Amino acid sequence: MGLLQAGARLERLGLADFVGTAEIQKIVKVSRQRVYQLTRRSSFPEPAAVLASGTVWVTAEVIAWIRVHRPADLP
Numbered sequence: 001m002g003l004l005q006a007g008a009r010l011e012r013l014g015l016a017d018f019v020g021t022a023e024i025q026k027i028v029k030v031s032r033q034r035v036y037q038l039t040r041r042s043s044f045p046e047p048a049a050v051l052a053s054g055t056v057w058v059t060a061e062v063i064a065w066i067r068v069h070r071p072a073d074l075p
Contacts, residue, residue, distance in 0.1 A: 018048055018056040028066065028073040043069065 019027075025035045038044060045061035066073055 017059055019059045019062055020054050020056050023059075024057075024062060027062075028070055 021032060021035045021039065024039070025032055028035070028038070030038070039055070039057075043065065045057050045065055047055045048058050049056050063074070
């Protein structure tokens with residue numbers, strides 16, 4: 001599956017240009033604690049911003065990371 005196809009599927013899940021931990025949890029179907037562990041890996045994309053409500057990442061970068069590190073988790 002190409003990145004654009006994955007992006008289209010994620011759009012249908014209601015994901016926008018940026019994702020937070022809740023959206024990442026929804027994509028890879030893991031616990032909030034596991035998302036915290038994944039996002040702390042040196043290979044995980046750098047956050048786009050740290051907001052008062054939490055950290056956000058660029059969706060396309062997260063999807064690209066998942067394609068390499070957890071391809072079975074893509075919808």
